[in-house]
Amino acid sequence: MEKLIAWIDDRFPLTKVWNEHLAQYYAPKNFNFWYYFGSLALLVLVNQIVTGIFLTMNYKPDAALAFGSVQYIMYDVSWGWLIRYMHSVGASMFFVIVYLHMFRGLLYGSHRQPRELIWIFGALIFVALMAEAFMGYLLPWGNMSYWGAQVIISLFTAIPYVGNGLARWVRGDFVVSDATLNRFFAFHVIALPLVLVALVFVHLVALHKVGSNNPDGIEIKKKKGSNGIPLDGIPFHPYYTVKDIVGVTVFLMVFAAIIFFAPSMGGKFLEHDNFIPANILSTPLDIVPLWYFTPFYSMLRASTTDFTHGMLAVSTVLVAGLAFFTRKGAMAKVASVIIAAVLVLGMFTLEAKLWGVIMMGSSIVLIFFLPWLDRSPVKSIRYRGALYKGALTVFVISFILLGYLGTKSPDAVSLFLFKNVLWAQIFTLVYLGFFVLMPWYTKIDKTKPVPERVTFK
């Protein structure tokens, strides 16, 4: 055996890779519950790829056959129902895990210097995952698949001049049709999975280069023993591989329970309207995307003309104010004035529809800038003051309620007092404010002293 390993090591860095990434990769010893979701995300990615491969063996990417072929998988293919439910429930679980994984970052400052690139790769994974999920949702060719795709592709038409041509190019037709289904299949099963796997790879390479953060948000590499190993580090294998197996076991219990007892989650994981074949003449009465898109969908719906004009006016005033009061010098002043001018111009020339798309887009773009928006001297929430704790709490509540409102009619009253659309506008402001005001409130926030060594709580 040793000889074999030596033979391989001469030709491929097997032992080196094993040591660098598992046996001698030193992770902080105080990882808690929130650190399960990275490995779980990897598990679900593998689940999606494996079940996906088996689904393609029976699925037909053809507008006339697609819906029937999914029914064929469900009723006639041996164990087809299980494989399909593993895939469809897996998609929802992927987002549950990714959202919790991202929340962990916000809690402990995992996005902060020197882990900015890990965060950016992660945000790219999130975007690729959304594209993957969106395209996958068209494939069953149910009525909600069809109209969901119709609405989202129409977002492109909001772009002035080139929008209509772009939407036509994405669809490959004047409406969502067989051509659209066929190309979405190609993207869903080949192009985007390759992108996802590549991004996950660089996400991990970047992580292992700088080392994991921890719930205290301190760098364990600063305190090393005489052997050069961080005093607060333990080898990933066997310590965290074993820990992660516990997480995997618990996750699989939940996963299996959903697959066997509530695979459509009462219309949340598989929508009722998607059990009807696509019908070009009738939009489902309540058209809603799957739950993981609803927060962003809410923001899109929040953009009525009055709201966007109000928001633009306020941001113009703010940016113009910045031009007068900034201490950053002439360049910053000129930049602020230009931004203010562009906003004013945009307010009078662009439609509310486009601003809705811009608002939804910026809600995702802002995530990428988080490492630089956060000016706090500490990373972890354990040592932050009331301002960040409050902001994060309000942000999480807004995000969840935006998601809830996204499943309801904008004109109904689902919370209290106001119509849903007004609540959605309020929560959209909170969501954007969490990011835009972050440089300010993290800077003036009172922080506690950070310990030298990691702690257990």
Added chain:
Amino acid sequence: MSEDGVDRGKRRFLIALTTGVGTVGIVFAATPFVLSMNPSARARAAGAPVDVDISKLELGQMLVVAWRGKPVYIVNRTKAMLAQLSNNVSLLVDPYSKVKSQQPPYAENIYRARKPEILVVLGVCTHLGCAPSRAFTVGAASGLGANWPGGFFCHCHGSKYDMSGRVFKNVPAPLNLDVPPYMYLTDTLIRVGSDKKKGAA
């Protein structure tokens, strides 16, 4: 490797030149792939006009037919519906159908139609392409508030249109519903997709 006698200027020039040529080559090579995603010749050829018999369409009722893969709404409007149209003017974005792209010249009026009673519009919301549903009932019974004058309501994002498919102010949709080209072949037979006497559009 020795760097003696290396002409750095020449080296930089050659690197820049080959990079430039390579980039141009990649752009050319990518072009067919990008263009292959445009609608195919078959998709462009589809879209023949459809003839619709409206003799059975009763007052206040709507007919939905498919043209070019899109729903077309044909509504036989009542006197009350038509009377309401001029009352809506102050609530609308484009009450007199001034935006040229949204209708053929013969529908540039408050009825947005060739004949006032019969409305022909694409059932495609100008916001994001959902099919708005009929909300012809006036007032609170519609579920759209006591002042609802009757029209179309898009469930996707809450856009509202009146009985002429004109968009109300302060909703996500920016434009009135599209009126497709159409013509009357007889009093009860409408051809959707063509408004020329000879040849299809």
